[in-house]
Amino acid sequence: xxxxxxxxxxxxxxxxxxxxxxxxxxxxxxxxxxxxxxxxxxxxxxxxxxxxxxxxxxxxxxxxxxxxxxxxxxxxxxxxxxxxxxxxxxxxxxxxxxxxxxxxxxxxxxxxxxxxxxxxxxxxxxxxxxxxxxxxxxxxxxxxxxxxxxxxxxxxxxxxxxxxxxxxxxxxxxxxxxxxxxxxxxxxxxxxxxxxxxxxxxxxxxxxxx
Amino acid sequence: xxxxxxxxxxxxxxxxxxxxxxxxxxxxxxxxxxxxxxxxxxxxxxxxxxxxxxxxxxxxxxxxxxxxxxxxxxxxxxxxxxxxxxxxxxxxxxxxxxxxxxxxxxxxxxxxxxxxxxxxxxxxxxxxxxxxxxxxxxxxxxxxxxxxxxxxxxxxxxxxxxxxxxxxxxxxxxxxxxxxxxxxxxxxxxxxxxxxxxxxxxxxxxxxxx
Numbered sequence: 001x002x003x004x005x006x007x008x009x010x011x012x013x014x015x016x017x018x019x020x021x022x023x024x025x026x027x028x029x030x031x032x033x034x035x036x037x038x039x040x041x042x043x044x045x046x047x048x049x050x051x052x053x054x055x056x057x058x059x060x061x062x063x064x065x066x067x068x069x070x071x072x073x074x075x076x077x078x079x080x081x082x083x084x085x086x087x088x089x090x091x092x093x094x095x096x097x098x099x100x101x102x103x104x105x106x107x108x109x110x111x112x113x114x115x116x117x118x119x120x121x122x123x124x125x126x127x128x129x130x131x132x133x134x135x136x137x138x139x140x141x142x143x144x145x146x147x148x149x150x151x152x153x154x155x156x157x158x159x160x161x162x163x164x165x166x167x168x169x170x171x172x173x174x175x176x177x178x179x180x181x182x183x184x185x186x187x188x189x190x191x192x193x194x195x196x197x198x199x200x201x202x203x204x205x206x207x208x209x210x
Numbered sequence: 211x212x213x214x215x216x217x218x219x220x221x222x223x224x225x226x227x228x229x230x231x232x233x234x235x236x237x238x239x240x241x242x243x244x245x246x247x248x249x250x251x252x253x254x255x256x257x258x259x260x261x262x263x264x265x266x267x268x269x270x271x272x273x274x275x276x277x278x279x280x281x282x283x284x285x286x287x288x289x290x291x292x293x294x295x296x297x298x299x300x301x302x303x304x305x306x307x308x309x310x311x312x313x314x315x316x317x318x319x320x321x322x323x324x325x326x327x328x329x330x331x332x333x334x335x336x337x338x339x340x341x342x343x344x345x346x347x348x349x350x351x352x353x354x355x356x357x358x359x360x361x362x363x364x365x366x367x368x369x370x371x372x373x374x375x376x377x378x379x380x381x382x383x384x385x386x387x388x389x390x391x392x393x394x395x396x397x398x399x400x401x402x403x404x405x406x407x408x409x410x411x412x413x414x415x416x417x418x419x420x
Contacts, residue, residue: 029328031241105330113384117327118239120315120387131388160397163385167398168374171381174323175373177330178341187370188377191405198408 014052016042021063026106030060030118030126057123060115064129067111068136075140086147087200091193093141097169098189101182109177110134113170134170138162152200161199168192224262226252231273236316240270240328240336267333270325274339277321278346285350296357297410303351304403307379311392311399319387320344323380344380348372362410371409378402 020042024033035056039049053059080092101108116130138159145158169192172185197204230252234243245266249259263269290302311318326340348369355368379402382395407414 027331029239029241031239032328032332112388114327116388117324117384118242120390121237122242127388127390131390134385134388161401163394164378164398164401167381167385167394168378169381170384171377171379174327174380174384175344175377178322178326178337178344180330180337180341184373184377188374191371191374195401195405195408198405 013042013044013048016044017049017052017059018063018066021059022067022111023106025060025063025115026109026111030056030115057119057126060119061123061125061129064112064115064126064133068129068133071133071137072140075137086144086151087196087202089144090141090148090196091202093144094165094189094193094196097165098186101186101189105173105177105180105182108182109173110170113173134166135163138166141165148200154200156199161196165192223252223254223258226254227259227262227269228273228276231269232277232321233316235270235273235325236319236321240266240325267329267336270329271333271335271339274322274325274336274343278339278343281343281347282350285347296354296361297406297412299354300351300358300406301403301412303354304375304399304406307375308396308399311395315383315387315390315392318392319383320380323383344376345373348376351375358410364410366409371406375402 017038020038021033024038024041033056035046035049038056038059039046042049049059053062078093078096080089080096083089083092112130112133116127116134119126119130139162141162142158145156145161148154149156149158168188169185172188175184175188176182178184194204196202227248230248231243234248234251243266245256245259248266248269249256252259259269263272288303288306290299290306293299293302322340322343326337326344329336329340349372351372352368355366355371358364359366359368378398379395382398385394385398386392388394404414406412
């Protein structure tokens with residue numbers, strides 16, 4: 001019976017390490033987090049770590065892919081897809097991102113954006129994994145933006161505006177880290193919403209305080 | 211004669227360390243950069259380091275203040291202050307930020323934004339120094355935005371829009387690090403310009419490709 005019990009436990013250690021990497025890196029960054037610290041946070045042994053990952057870099061990159069997968073599920077199931085008007089869906093996405101801002105900074109900031117800021121030059125694997133997480137998510141917005149542009153006759157590049165929404169969020173997170181509170185990222189999300197409303201000629205909504 | 215010669219040399223070592231910290235951290239992040247590495251990059255001894263700074267953290271915070279001072283000088287002397295219309299000055303500032311995007315990523319990205327992303331939770335000194343660099347710069351834009359809002363009758367919070375311009379830049383830097391090129395930050399600067407033009411009812415300029 002030892003073998004069947006061992007296998008789920010190993011999978012479990014891997015998942016614990018992925019979740020711990022995301023939590024620890026969002027709190028204190030990647031380079032500042034040692035393998036020992038990541039093992040402690042995950043509640044696994046160093047042996048378990050090196051059973052699953054060749055290096056801290058390998059965990060960092062795998063956690064970025066894990067982050068991409070888990071956040072994809074969250075966004076796919078979110079209610080912003082429900083409105084029949086594509087512009088309403090884009091605006092509801094922005095509202096949804098504002099609603100996700102809750103709790104402490106490490107709870108709502110972006111693992112991929114934090115990690116790539118440090119490791120873009122030193123680790124191509126990490127950079128690629130973070131780029132996928134950020135840009136694949138941006139791509140999920142393109143169809144709604146393109147449909148809204150067609151419906152409202154607006155001249156824009158849907159992929160470019162989709163990427164810009166992510167830049168505003170990432171930059172808002174940085175200003176919030178500098179301020180020590182969530183006000184700057186909320187403010188920038190409001191400006192993003194006002195921008196999209198202006199682009200599409202939509203009257204300013206009550207939710208946009210920017 | 212020893213004393214007068216030693217004093218400029220000491221000041222020089224301090225400045226070399228500040229410049230080295232900015233260059234090294236923009237390339238590989240703060241936690242990944244050791245005191246030895248910072249000394250090597252600055253061309254100074256470890257003795258010189260600890261003569262000037264109690265710790266790596268102290269250098270990181272001092273370099274953020276140095277960054278704020280040197281970039282303040284750059285912006286104060288820039289030609290975007292010249293137009294007589296305050297909205298033209300705001301738009302010229304955005305163009306100026308686009309013109310600063312040149313060379314490799316570590317040459318045009320932000321020391322303060324990179325550093326605070328890692329150290330916001332672990333070092334209040336660093337966080338405060340980075341916050342000052344970012345938010346004091348944002349404040350320099352407030353008067354022009356306020357004057358433009360008055361002239362064009364636009365309802366907005368000048369301080370909030372000033373902060374938002376910095377969020378767009380910081381987020382653009384992150385997406386550029388993920389992409390490995392400067393296209394995303396250029397694209398987001400173009401969207402920022404289009405937003406400001408729309409806010410103030412200005413016809414879209416030729417430079418805005420967003």
